[in-house]
Amino acid sequence: MAKEYVAIRDVKKHVGEEITIGAWVANKSGKGKLAFLQLRDGTAFFQAVAFKPNFLEKYGQELGTEKFEIIKHLSQETSVKVTGIVKEDARSKFGYELDLTDLEILGSSLDYPITPKEHGTDFLMDNRHLWLRSRKQMAIMQIRNAIIYSTYEFFDQNGFIKFDSPILSGNAAENTTELFETDYFGNPAFLSQSGQLYLEAGVMALGRVFDFGPVFRAEKSKTRRHLTEFWMMDAEYSFLSHDQSLDLQEAYVKAMIQGVLDRAPQALEILARDVEALKKYIAEPFKRVSYDDAISLLQEHEADPDADYEHIEHGDDFGSPHETWISNYFGLPTFVVNYPASFKAFYMKPVPGNEDRVLCADLLAPEGYGEIIGGSVREDDYQKLYDKIIENGLNPDDYAFYLDLRKYGSVPHAGFGLGLERMVTFVAGTKHIREAIPFPRMLHRIKP
Ligand code: 4AD
Numbered sequence: 426m427a428k429e430y431v432a433i434r435d436v437k438k439h440v441g442e443e444i445t446i447g448a449w450v451a452n453k454s455g456k457g458k459l460a461f462l463q464l465r466d467g468t469a470f471f472q473a474v475a476f477k478p479n480f481l482e483k484y485g486q487e488l489g490t491e492k493f494e495i496i497k498h499l500s501q502e503t504s505v506k507v508t509g510i511v512k513e514d515a516r517s518k519f520g521y522e523l524d525l526t527d528l529e530i531l532g533s534s535l536d537y538p539i540t541p542k543e544h545g546t547d548f549l550m551d552n553r554h555l556w557l558r559s560r561k562q563m564a565i566m567q568i569r570n571a572i573i574y575s576t577y578e579f580f581d582q583n584g585f586i587k588f589d590s591p592i593l594s595g596n597a598a599e600n601t602t603e604l605f606e607t608d609y610f611g612n613p614a615f616l617s618q619s620g621q622l623y624l625e626a627g628v629m630a631l632g633r634v635f636d637f638g639p640v641f642r643a644e645k646s647k648t649r650r651h652l653t654e655f656w657m658m659d660a661e662y663s664f665l666s667h668d669q670s671l672d673l674q675e676a677y678v679k680a681m682i683q684g685v686l687d688r689a690p691q692a693l694e695i696l697a698r699d700v701e702a703l704k705k706y707i708a709e710p711f712k713r714v715s716y717d718d719a720i721s722l723l724q725e726h727e728a729d730p731d732a733d734y735e736h737i738e739h740g741d742d743f744g745s746p747h748e749t750w751i752s753n754y755f756g757l758p759t760f761v762v763n764y765p766a767s768f769k770a771f772y773m774k775p776v777p778g779n780e781d782r783v784l785c786a787d788l789l790a791p792e793g794y795g796e797i798i799g800g801s802v803r804e805d806d807y808q809k810l811y812d813k814i815i816e817n818g819l820n821p822d823d824y825a826f827y828l829d830l831r832k833y834g835s836v837p838h839a840g841f842g843l844g845l846e847r848m849v850t851f852v853a854g855t856k857h858i859r860e861a862i863p864f865p866r867m868l869h870r871i872k873p
Contacts, residue, residue, distance in 0.1 A: 427508045427526075434468035436511050436521055443526060445508045446471075449558070450499050450534075452541065460497045462525075464507065469691075470560070473507055473523040492528055502534035502558070553864060554873045564692035565860050568685050569849045571692075573637075575684025576658055579677050580635045585660065588627035588634035590620025596823035603642045605653075616641035619842055622772075622827050624661040625803060628838050629830055635660040637845075647868050648745070649857040650795050652846060654866035661840035667784045667802050670839040671713065671760055674788060674798055677843070678758060679707045685852050698854040705757075706791065712759040716782070719743075719751055719761050726750070742768045749793040758797075762786040771817040772810065772827075773801040786841075794851035800841025807831035 427443040436444065448464035448471075455461055458477040463470060475488060475496040488496075499505070509523035538548075539555050549556045556562055580587070593607075593614050605616040620636040627634035637658045644651055665673065682703050685693065693700055714722075720739050726732050731753075734746035743751075743761075752759050763782045766775060773783035785801035804810045810831055814821050821828065849861035859865040864873065 432468040433464065433466045433471040436471060436523070439511045440513055440521070441511065443508060443510050444523075445506060446473075446523070447506055447531070448504070450501060450503045450505060451558075451560075452501065453496075453499055455497060460493070462496065462499065462505075462507075464505075464523075465558075465563075467563070469519075471519050471521070471523065472517055473509055473525050475525045475528070488525060488527070495530070496525070496528055499530075500534055500537065501540070502537040502555075503530060504532040504534070505529065506531055550859065550865075550870060551873075557863060560695055562860065564689070564695040565849065565853045565855060566863065567689045567692040568696075568853045569845070569861065571685045571688040572681045572845065572848055572852065574688065575681045576635075576637060576677075578684070579680040580633075580660065583633070583673070583676075585633040585635045585662075586627075586631045588624060588631065588636055589638065590617065590623035590627075590636045590659070592617045592639070596820075603644055605641045605643050618642055619657055620659045621661065621840060621842065622824075624659050624840060625830055625838065626826065628661045628663050628840075629834065629836070633660075633662045645868055649859075650745070650847065650850075652858055652862065652865055652867055655858075655862065656845035657842050658845060659840060659842045661838060663836045663838040665837075665839055667762070667786075667839065670800065670802065670841065671762070671786055674760075674786075674800060674841055675711045675758075678711075678788065678797070678848075681848060682707050682852060692853075696853050696855070698852070702792070703852065709757055711788070712755040712757050713762060713786075714751070714755070714759060715762050716764045722754065723747055723750065726754075740765055740767065745795055748789050748795055752789040752791045753793065755791070757791055759789045759791070760786045761789060769801070771813040771819065772803050774804045784839075790847070790851040792851070792854075795847065796844075797847045797851060798841050798843045800839065802837070802839040805831060805835045805837055807835065 427445045429445045430447050431439060431444040433446060446466060448466040450462055451465045451470065452463040453461060460475040462473040464473055475493055477493055506529040507525060508527040509525040512522050512524055514522040538552055594617055595614060603618060606613050607616065617640050619640055624634050624636055635658060638656065639654055640657045641654050643653060686703060717739060720737055723737050727736055732750060734750055737747055763776050764785055766781055766783045769783050769785055773785050776782040776784055783801060787796045788798035789795065790797045804813060807828060811821060811828060814824055846858050846861035850858050859867060
């Protein structure tokens, strides 16, 4: 009796044995007396070989003419239960092969829309539910998984507690224009943009907390870096200085890259990602540059041939061409620190002695992947925070709980948020963020 439902990843443990695999037909080829099936089951890809009847007599098995004909005519994405004998085969790119002794069709697949030929992006996005089965998309999901796994591991090892912030909120948090509003039993409610404010409550209870889940932003951006629903990892901690906070962020990003190198090397290979570059980002310290020094650098270099950005003044926010140039200039992940208070959130603490700048940092990924982290030291003084809320035209009643945290034993604390899909895009080396999440939500896309 053949061993049932062996994962393709594990076939090498069964050389010489007869096993059964459940899989999908990714592709097939063949000539004359042979038919080759490229099978996948989600754990790996693998080749099965069907020999024309009489070829397998040495095993005392007979596939039969009828089965051989069925195999020869299997169509792409047919699901099958295949039985065969595992053989080591140096010629096969998988190193092993399955010599078929039986095959049963589980689910037919006629006219599968995604063929090995090139398809346009809109077509692929309309068929996202099927596109996810292709090699590259599977590889990106494996990288996403490795990053998620490394995130939990890193925070656990650094004494953080997972603290889940709510998705539905009764009042607007950071920026009202980006909020998705919904009806909550006759009252307005908003979908979370970031769990940060709730995490700050968690910090006062548990010292070091993080959350990790979907957040929503009604941004009408049509860039390759923006989603309207994306996953954010927010971390918050007490008693760390701004520099220590950056050290923690750097260690976290390195842990994620290492996690992908360790857990998904085959995915990086499928995507032809430059692994040496990733190793360099782990080996070398990230760059740290102040916002004002970054502006001066941009001004000095604006006439350079590779300076593909518009003139920028101190006090202006960066556009993505500025960010790309800065990270290319340093060739490493780069923290830009201490931005002007004028375009940053109300809760950021000013730089001591310079009220116009705040203790914050954005981490820019190299190779033009843009900002992956935003974080800051939080204002911990009740009155200063209250004044900032008023200055920003916000209603203090909406922040009653948040202000309370400064009333009852306030302490210095800081935190940051990482955009999971930005990180996946960067590590996977894909061009567009839409491939970094199973079902992307964007300005003009909410299906499938
Ligand atoms: O810089 P942001 O807006 O920071 C916050 O929301 C803070 N409350 C986080 C915190 O301190 N706990 O967003 C954090 C990260 C960005 O650096 C980016 O990686 C990602 O979230 N991000 C997006 N990713 C995809 N699509 C969008 N529309 C994004 N907007 C931000």
